Amino acid sequence: MNDVTAVLDQAIAEAFRPQTPAVCEIQIAGEPGSGRTRMLKQLAAQAQKRGLAVVWNPSGAPADARPLVCLDDNGLAGALPVSVPPASAVVARTVLPEQPVSERAYRIGTAPLTREQFAGLLGSGLSVERRCLLYELTRGLPGWLPTLASLSDLELRALARTGLFAAPLSQHAREPAWLSPDERELASAAAVLGDPFDVTLVATVARRKVAAVLPALDALVERGVISAHIVGTPLFRFRHPLVRAVVYARIPPGARIAAHARAAEVLHEAGADPVERAVHVTRSAAPGDLPAVRLLADAADRAVGSSPERAVEWLRAARRIAPFDVPSSLRRRLAVSLWQAAEHSGDHRARRELLPELGALEDPTVMADLRARLAIDLGRHDEARELLAGGLRAASEDMAPPLRLRLALMAAVRSEIPTVRGLLAEDTRPEAAAVVALAGAMADHSTTYRTGAAAAGAFLHGLDGTALAEHLETVVRLGWAANFAEDFSAAAGLFARGSRAARRAGRSGLLPRLLLGHGWALLALGRLEEALRAAEDCETRAGTLHRPDLAGPARLLRSSVLAWRDGRRGTATVAMTSAMPAPERLWWAVVPPEGVPDVPGRGNDMRTENAPGREAHDLCARADTADDDSALGLLNEAVSGFAGQGMALWECRTRLLLSQRLARAGRLPEAAEEAGRAKALAVATGSAWLRRAAIDQQRAIGGRRPRADAALRSALSARESEIVGMVRLGLPNRDIADTLVISVKTVEAHLTRIFRKTGVRSRTALAAAAGGAARGWAGRG
Numbered sequence: 166m167n168d169v170t171a172v173l174d175q176a177i178a179e180a181f182r183p184q185t186p187a188v189c190e191i192q193i194a195g196e197p198g199s200g201r202t203r204m205l206k207q208l209a210a211q212a213q214k215r216g217l218a219v220v221w222n223p224s225g226a227p228a229d230a231r232p233l234v235c236l237d238d239n240g241l242a243g244a245l246p247v248s249v250p251p252a253s254a255v256v257a258r259t260v261l262p263e264q265p266v267s268e269r270a271y272r273i274g275t276a277p278l279t280r281e282q283f284a285g286l287l288g289s290g291l292s293v294e295r296r297c298l299l300y301e302l303t304r305g306l307p308g309w310l311p312t313l314a315s316l317s318d319l320e321l322r323a324l325a326r327t328g329l330f331a332a333p334l335s336q337h338a339r340e341p342a343w344l345s346p347d348e349r350e351l352a353s354a355a356a357v358l359g360d361p362f363d364v365t366l367v368a369t370v371a372r373r374k375v376a377a378v379l380p381a382l383d384a385l386v387e388r389g390v391i392s393a394h395i396v397g398t399p400l401f402r403f404r405h406p407l408v409r410a411v412v413y414a415r416i417p418p419g420a421r422i423a424a425h426a427r428a429a430e431v432l433h434e435a436g437a438d439p440v441e442r443a444v445h446v447t448r449s450a451a452p453g454d455l456p457a458v459r460l461l462a463d464a465a466d467r468a469v470g471s472s473p474e475r476a477v478e479w480l481r482a483a484r485r486i487a488p489f490d491v492p493s494s495l496r497r498r499l500a501v502s503l504w505q506a507a508e509h510s511g512d513h514r515a516r517r518e519l520l521p522e523l524g525a526l527e528d529p530t531v532m533a534d535l536r537a538r539l540a541i542d543l544g545r546h547d548e549a550r551e552l553l554a555g556g557l558r559a560a561s562e563d564m565a566p567p568l569r570l571r572l573a574l575m576a577a578v579r580s581e582i583p584t585v586r587g588l589l590a591e592d593t594r595p596e597a598a599a600v601v602a603l604a605g606a607m608a609d610h611s612t613t614y615r616t617g618a619a620a621a622g623a624f625l626h627g628l629d630g631t632a633l634a635e636h637l638e639t640v641v642r643l644g645w646a647a648n649f650a651e652d653f654s655a656a657a658g659l660f661a662r663g664s665r666a667a668r669r670a671g672r673s674g675l676l677p678r679l680l681l682g683h684g685w686a687l688l689a690l691g692r693l694e695e696a697l698r699a700a701e702d703c704e705t706r707a708g709t710l711h712r713p714d715l716a717g718p719a720r721l722l723r724s725s726v727l728a729w730r731d732g733r734r735g736t737a738t739v740a741m742t743s744a745m746p747a748p749e750r751l752w753w754a755v756v757p758p759e760g761v762p763d764v765p766g767r768g769n770d771m772r773t774e775n776a777p778g779r780e781a782h783d784l785c786a787r788a789d790t791a792d793d794d795s796a797l798g799l800l801n802e803a804v805s806g807f808a809g810q811g812m813a814l815w816e817c818r819t820r821l822l823l824s825q826r827l828a829r830a831g832r833l834p835e836a837a838e839e840a841g842r843a844k845a846l847a848v849a850t851g852s853a854w855l856r857r858a859a860i861d862q863q864r865a866i867g868g869r870r871p872r873a874d875a876a877l878r879s880a881l882s883a884r885e886s887e888i889v890g891m892v893r894l895g896l897p898n899r900d901i902a903d904t905l906v907i908s909v910k911t912v913e914a915h916l917t918r919i920f921r922k923t924g925v926r927s928r929t930a931l932a933a934a935a936g937g938a939a940r941g942w943a944g945r946g
Contacts, residue, residue, distance in 0.1 A: 169204060170211050172271045176255045177215060179269070181231055186253035190267055192260045195275030197389050197404065198308025198339065201259040202237050204275060208257050209235055217255065233257060261389050277305030280698075286310070293723065294318065297705040298325055302407065309407050312338045322709045326474055328359070328406055330414045340411040341390045351381040352390060356413040357424040359444065360402040361394035369431045370424050425449035439464035443475075447482040458483045458491065458499075465502055470635065472671040473509030480506060497526045504535065511674025511710040513542060530560045530568075537571055542674075544714040550575045570596060574642070577604035582613055595624035599642040606649035609776060614650045618643060625659070634670035637663055641675065644682045648689070651778045651810050656686040677707045677715045684722045688729070689778075691813030691850035697726045729814055732854025778815075781806030785819060793830045800826060817846035817855050824862050828869065834923075834930040837866050841929035880922050888915050893932045 172191055180189035191208065193201045209219045212233040219233045236258035266272050278286070283300050286307055291299075298321040303309040313321065315335045323331040334340075341352065354371035355362045364382060368375045382401070385391045390408060394400040403409035416424070429445035443464035450457035461483035465476035480503040487499070500522050507515040516539050524532055533556025540549035550572065557568045569588045576584035577600050585604040589597045598620035605613030621643045625636065633640065640663035647656035660683035667676045684699035704719035784803035788796040800823040807816035820843040827836035844859035881889065884905070891901045898916075902909045916928075925931045 169208055169273060172273055173208055173211055173215070173255070176271055177212075177217070177231075180255045181253055187269060188254050188256060190270040191255065191257040192264075192266065192270050192272045193257065193275065194260050194262050194264070194272055196262065196277065196306055198303070198306035199275040199277060200307060201275050202308070204273065205235055205237055205257055205259060209233060212255070212257075278307060279305065283307070292318070292708075293701045294705040294708040295321065297701055298322065301325065304405065306405070309339055309405070311335075312407065312411070318708075324410065325709070327478075329410050334411065334414050338411055338414075339407070340415065341388065341408065343388070344390075345381070345384070347378075347381040348384050348388075348390075351378050352385060352412050353416050353420075354424060355391065355401070355403070356409050356416065357421065357445075358428055360406070360409060361400045362402070364399040364401065366428070366431060370427050372427075422449050438467075440467050443468075443479045447479055450482070450486050452486045453488040454486055455488055455491070458487045458495070462495070462499060462502060465506060469502070469506045469509055470670060473506045474512075474671065474673060476506035477503065477510055477512055477515065500526060508538065508542075509672060509674055511542075511677075511712065513539065513710075513712075530556050530564050533559075534564075534568055534571070537568075541571065541574075546575055546578065566592060570594075570600065573597070573600045574603070577601075577607060580604065580608035582608050582610060595621045595636070596639050596642075598624075599639045599646065603642050603646040603649075606646040611650070614646060618646060618650075618652075618655075622655075622659075625662075630662075630666045630669060633662060633666040634672060637667055637672055637675045637679070640666075641678050641682065644679070644686075648682060648686055651776055653686045653689045653811055657683060657690060657692075660686060673706065674710065677703045677710065677712060677719070680706070681715060681718055681722065684719070684726075688722065688726055688814075690811050691817075691846070691852075693726055693730050693851045697723060697730075700726060728854075729850075729852050730854065732857070777806040778810045778812055781810075781812075781815070781819070785822065788822070788826075793826055796826050797823065797830070813846050813850050814852060814855070817843045817850065817852070817859075820846070821855070821858055821862055824866070828862075828866055833866055833869060834925040837863065837932075838925075838927050838930040840866060841927075841932075881919065885915055885919050885922075888912065889919060889931065892916075892928055895932070 176189040176191050180187055193204050193208075195201045212219055217231050217233040219235060221235045221237070232254045234254055234256045236256065262274070280300055283303075283305055284296055287296055287299065295318055298318070299310065299313060302313060302321065302325060312335070313324075316324065316330075316332070320331050323329075341349075344352065350371050350373075351367060354367045357370055358366055364378065365375055368378045371378060382391075386393070386401075389404055391401045392404045394402040403412075413421075425445040426449040429442050429449055432442045432445065439460050443461055446457050446460055461479040465479045465483070468479070469476040480499055484499050484503070487496070500519055504516055504519050504523065507513070507519070516535075520532075520536065520539075523535065527535070533552050537549040537552040537556070540546070540552060553568050553572045553575070557565060557572065560568055570592065573585045573588040576588065582604050585601060589601060598617045600617070602614050602617030602621060605611065605615070605617060621639060625633065625640060625643065628636065640659055644656050644659045644663065647653070647659060660679050664676065664679045664683055667673070667679055680699045680703035684696045684703060687693075687696035687699060700719050700723035704716055704723065707713075707716035707719055781803040784799045784806065788799040788803070791799060800819055803819050804816055804823060807813075807819055820839045824836045824839035824843065827833075827839060840859055840862040844856060844863070847853075847855035847859050887905065888901060891904065896904070898909050898912045902912045905912075916931075919931065920926060923931065
C-alpha cells in the first residue's frame with residue numbers, strides 16, 4: 166500500500182502542476198488474476214481521500230474536477246474503447262507485463278502469490294490436498310479462486326489431471342470478456358486443439374481461411390487471452406491453462422464433438438503421430454470404429470511411459486467403442502495394456518476390475534505375478550508373498566526372474582538376508598542390487614548394504630532423466646535403503662532425481678512413494694521447509710490416487726515437520742501403523758523428543774556400530790541417568806554422531822542438553838558456547854521451537870553469571886574493554902579494526918589476550934560473558 170500511495174502522490178503532483186498540467190498514467194502491470202483490479206480499487210480509494218474525482222469512464226468526469234480515470238481490463242480483456250481523458254488527469258490502468266511503459270507513466274507490478282501468501286487467503290479448515298490443488302491450478306493467481314471455489318475435491322482432481330472441467334461452470338467463472346464472434350470462434354477452436362496450437366490447424370478446425378483468423382489472433386494476444394508459445398513461430402498457447410478450460414467448457418457439446426472430429430481428420434491427413442490424434446479420436450469416434458480402436462491402442466503404447474494417465478483414458482475409450490466382434494488378440498492387448506497403464510498411474514481400482522477378465526486370458530503364472538504386484542502396491546505384503554511363492558513353483562525358467570525379484574523384495578523388508586541372497590544369487594541386474602542394499606540396510610548389515618548400493622547407485626548415476634524414469638522402482642528401493650542406513654544425503658539426492666524424472670514422465674503412481682522417501686530424508690537432515698512441501702505434495706497425490714497407505718505416512722511426516730518447526734506437542738505421536746516400514750524404522754531420526762515416548766519400538770536395538778545416529782540416541786538416553794561428568798562425555802560423543810550423519814535437528818537438541826549439563830557443572834563459558842552453536846543450527850534448519858529453546862538457555866546462562874568484578878575489569882586495558890563491547894554487539898574483526906583505526910592483526914592479538922584473561926575460548930562465550938556484565942564493560946575507557 167505504501168508503494169501505491171507514493172506513486173499516486175507523485176502522479177498527482179505531476180498531472181496537476183499549475184503551470185504545466187498533463188495527463189499522467191499509472192500502469193498496474195501483472196498477469197490476469199494477479200490482483201491488478203484489487204490494487205486499482207485501492208488506488209481509487211486513496212485518490213478519493215486526496216480529493217480526486219474517481220471515474221471509470223473519462224467522459225463522466227466533471228469539467229472542473231481533478232479526475233482519476235480508472236481503466237480496468239477485468240483480467241482477460243485488453244485495451245478498452247474509451248474517450249480521451251481531460252487535458253489534466255491521472256489515468257490508472259491495468260496492463261500486461263510485456264506492454265511497454267508509456268511516456269509520463271509510473272508502473273506498479275503484481276506477481277503470483279507464494280504458497281504461504283496463497284494459504285493465507287484461503288483461511289483455515291481446508292485440507293492440505295485442497296490447498297495444494299487450488300494453488301497449483303491457479304498458479305498462485307487469486308483472481309481464479311471464485312471459478313474453482315464451488316468445485317468438489319474430486320472435480321479439482323479431475324481438472325488437475327485432464328485440464329478440463331468435469332462439471333458445468335458456476336456463474337462466478339472467470340472467462341474472456343468483450344470478445345467479438347470471430348475472436349470467440351478462434352478461441353474455441355484453439356481450446357479444442359489444446360496447448361500449444363498451430364494457427365493453421367486452428368483455422369481448419371474453425372472452418373476459416375488462415376488470413377481470415379489472423380486479425381482475431383492479434384486481438385486475443387492483445388487482450389491477454391493467448392500468448393506466443395515460441396516467439397517467431399505460428400505456435401501459440403493460452404495465457405493460463407484455466408482460460409482454455411473455461412473456453413472449452415462453454416462450447417456446446419455437439420459443436421465440440423464436430424470440432425474434435427475435424428481436428429482428428431486434419432491431423433490424419435497431415436500424417437500426425439497417433440499420440441497427437443488420440444485425444445480427438447477419444448472425444449469424437451463412434452462405437453464400432455475398429456480403426457479408431459487400433460489407433461488408440463497404438464497411442465497408449467507410446468504414451469504409457471511418459472503419460473500413463475492419458476494412456477488409461479485412451480484405452481478405456483478404445484474398449485468403449487470397440488465392436489462386439491473385436492478380435493480376441495486385440496481384446497487381450499487392450500486389457501493387458503490398460504493394466505500396465507493403470508499400474509504406472511497408480512489406478513489400483515482399474516487393476517482390480519481387470520483381474521477377472523485377465524484371468525481368462527493369461528497364464529496362471531502371469532496372473533500370480535499380476536496379483537502379487539497389486540498386493541504389494543496396496544501394502545498387503547503377506548498376501549503378495551504367498552502369491553509369488555506359488556507362482557514361482559509353477560513358473561518356467563524364463564518367467565522366474567521377476568517372481569524371484571519380488572520375493573526377494575518381500576524378504577528384504579523382513580531383514581532376511583540369506584533368503585535374499587539365495588533368490589538373487591545369479592541376478593546381476595541393478596534392480597537386484599537395490600534389493601540387496603535394502604536387505605542390508607534393514608538388517609543393519611553395512612557390508613551387504615554398501616555392496617548392493619554401490620552396484621545399483623553406479624548404474625543409476627549414469628542415467629539421464631529420461632532413462633531414469635524407466636528405473637524408478639530401483640530408485641525407490643535404493644533410496645529407502647539409504648534412509649534406513651542413515652545415508653540421508655544420498656537418499657535425499659536420489660529421491661530428488663527420481664521425483665523430477667517421475668514428474669517429467671507422468672509417472673504419478675510412483676511419485677507419492679518418491680516424495681515420501683524424500684521428505685523423510687529431508688527431515689532427518691533438518692531441511693524443514695523442503696520436507697513440509699514434500700509431505701504436502703505426497704498427501705495430495707496420495708489422496709488423488711486413493712492411497713490411504715501413503716496418505717497416512719505423509720500426514721505423519723507433515724506432523725513431525727511441524728512439531729520440529731513450531732514445537733507443537735502431540736502432533737508427532739500418532740500411531741505408526743503404516744504397511745511401509747519407514748516411520749517405525751526412522752522414528753529416532755525424525756520424531757521430535759516429545760513424540761519419542763509414544764513411538765512403537767523405541768529403545769529396541771539402538772546400540773549398533775553400523776548406525777551412528779541410533780548409537781547417538783543411545784548415548785543421550787544413557788546421559789539422562791548419568792552423573793554430570795559422565796553425561797558430558799556421553800553427550801559430546803552423541804553430538805559427534807548426529808553431526809556426522811547430518812542430523813542437524815538432533816545435533817541442535819543434543820547441544821542444548823550439553824549446554825544445560827555444562828551450566829549445571831558451573832562451566833558457564835562452555836555452556837554459552839554450546840547454546841550459541843545450538844541457536845545457529847536452529848536458525849539454519851528453520852526450527853522456531855529450537856531457536857526459542859536456545860535463546861532461553863542463553864538467558865538462563867546469562868542470569869547465572871556473577872557480575873564482572875572490579876578485579877577482572879581492571880585486568881583488561883581500556884582498549885581491550887572497548888573490543889569486548891564491540892564483540893558483544895556482534896561486530897566482526899574487520900569492523901572493529903575500522904572503528905578503532907587499527908589493523909585486523911592488532912584486533913586478533915587483543916582478542917588472544919582477552920581470551921587468556923577471561924578464561925573463555927570463543928567469541929560466542931566472550932559475548933555471553935560480556936552480556937552478563939554489560940555495564941561493567943561499557944564503563945571502561
